[in-house]
Amino acid sequence: MGSRTAAEVSPQVYARIGGWLYLLIFVLAVVSMMLQSAIVVSGDPAATAAHLAASQNQWRLSIVAELVMFSCDIPLAVIFFILLRPVNPGLSLLSAFFRFAEAVIGCTIVALHVVPLLMLGGAAYLKAVDPRELQAFALLAIKLYDYAFGIALVPFGIHCMLLGYLIFKSTYLPKTFGGLLVLAGFAYVANSFALLALPAIAGATFIAMFATGVPAELGLTLWLIVFGINVTRWNERTHAAAA
Numbered sequence: 001m002g003s004r005t006a007a008e009v010s011p012q013v014y015a016r017i018g019g020w021l022y023l024l025i026f027v028l029a030v031v032s033m034m035l036q037s038a039i040v041v042s043g044d045p046a047a048t049a050a051h052l053a054a055s056q057n058q059w060r061l062s063i064v065a066e067l068v069m070f071s072c073d074i075p076l077a078v079i080f081f082i083l084l085r086p087v088n089p090g091l092s093l094l095s096a097f098f099r100f101a102e103a104v105i106g107c108t109i110v111a112l113h114v115v116p117l118l119m120l121g122g123a124a125y126l127k128a129v130d131p132r133e134l135q136a137f138a139l140l141a142i143k144l145y146d147y148a149f150g151i152a153l154v155p156f157g158i159h160c161m162l163l164g165y166l167i168f169k170s171t172y173l174p175k176t177f178g179g180l181l182v183l184a185g186f187a188y189v190a191n192s193f194a195l196l197a198l199p200a201i202a203g204a205t206f207i208a209m210f211a212t213g214v215p216a217e218l219g220l221t222l223w224l225i226v227f228g229i230n231v232t233r234w235n236e237r238t239h240a241a242a243a
Contacts, residue, residue, distance in 0.1 A: 010231065011082070011228075011234045012228045012231050014079045014082050014083055015083060015224045016224065016225060017079060018076055018224050019221055019225035019226075019228075020225060021072050021075060021076045021079070022217065022224065023221050023222075026217075026218060026221065028065045028066070028068055028069035028072075032062040032065040032066045032069065035058050035059070035061060035062035038051070038055070038058070039051040039052055039058065039059055040142055045132070045135035045136045045138065046132070048142070049116075049135040049139075052138070056117065059116070059117065060117070062113070066106070066113065067107060070107045071107060073100070073102060073103035074100060074103045077097075077099035077159075080096060080163060081093060081096040083229065083234075084170060085241075086234060086237035086238040086240075086241045088169070089241070092166060094162060095159050095166060098155040098156070098158045099156065101155040102153070102155045105148075105151065105152040105155070106152050109145055109148040112141050112142070112144055113141070113142065113145055115138065115141035116138035116139075119137050119141070120134060120135070147195065147196065150196065151192065151196075153189070153192045154188075154192045154193075156188055157184075157185040157186070157187070157188030158185065160182070160184050160185030160188060160216070160217075161181070161182050161185030161189075162185075163178075163181050163185075164177070164178045164179065164180070164181030164184070164185060164216075166178070167181065167220075168182070170233075170234075170237070171237065172229045172234045173229055176219075177219055177220045177223065180212060180215060180216035180219065181216045181217070183216070184212040184216040187205065187208045187212045187213060188209055188213065190205050190208070190209075191206050191209040
């Protein structure tokens with residue numbers, strides 16, 4: 001008694017929580033990027049190793065930020081499922097599954113950013129390895145993370161396409177964000193495949209991904225925080241689906 005089921009909680013509550021979770025993801029992504037960019041020197045293992053040795057706590061903080069960021073995707077997937085279930089339960093569940101898959105991959109690949117700390121930590125069992133080789137392997141692990149992150153963006157891109165379609169059809173969230181998310185989803189997937197198969201065009205696909213992804217996701221985030229959803233129309237869709 002006194003407890004409330006998911007059906008009894010106002011969808012507006014889920015919308016606002018989802019918006020703040022999404023904003024937290026954005027903030028953590030920016031924080032981790034800024035912390036790491038100050039340490040990593042592209043193509044220079046020795047300089048990267050020197051920066052990392054001088055800023056280990058900064059690097060560890062960036063790892064924690066990444067881990068929390070990917071973990072936030074799991075409750076956010078559930079929230080979007082609840083909000084968009086009245087549109088199409090099957091597609092909403094599939095969309096949540098793809099975001100969950102991205103979160104699991106993301107949490108796993110964070111371990112690659114632990115590798116440089118181990119490689120350059122001065123452990124006794126690494127004394128037999130040339131320091132320059134350790135530095136090269138440390139930078140290789142960081143580079144491998146970039147490719148692994150690209151792989152994680154494939155299920156995330158599919159999630160964005162499905163999420164955008166559901167939002168476009170919902171009537172209780174702006175169609176504009178739905179269309180932008182579909183475009184962003186295509187851009188995410190295209191950039192990932194370009195990174196792996198056609199690196200010559202990866203720069204162009206990255207720009208397209210950034211140009212569509214930021215307004216789509218950040219716009220939806222701010223809308224959920226400020227306006228939430230149209231609860232009256234959400235209830236209408238829910239009752240229609242139940243009937």
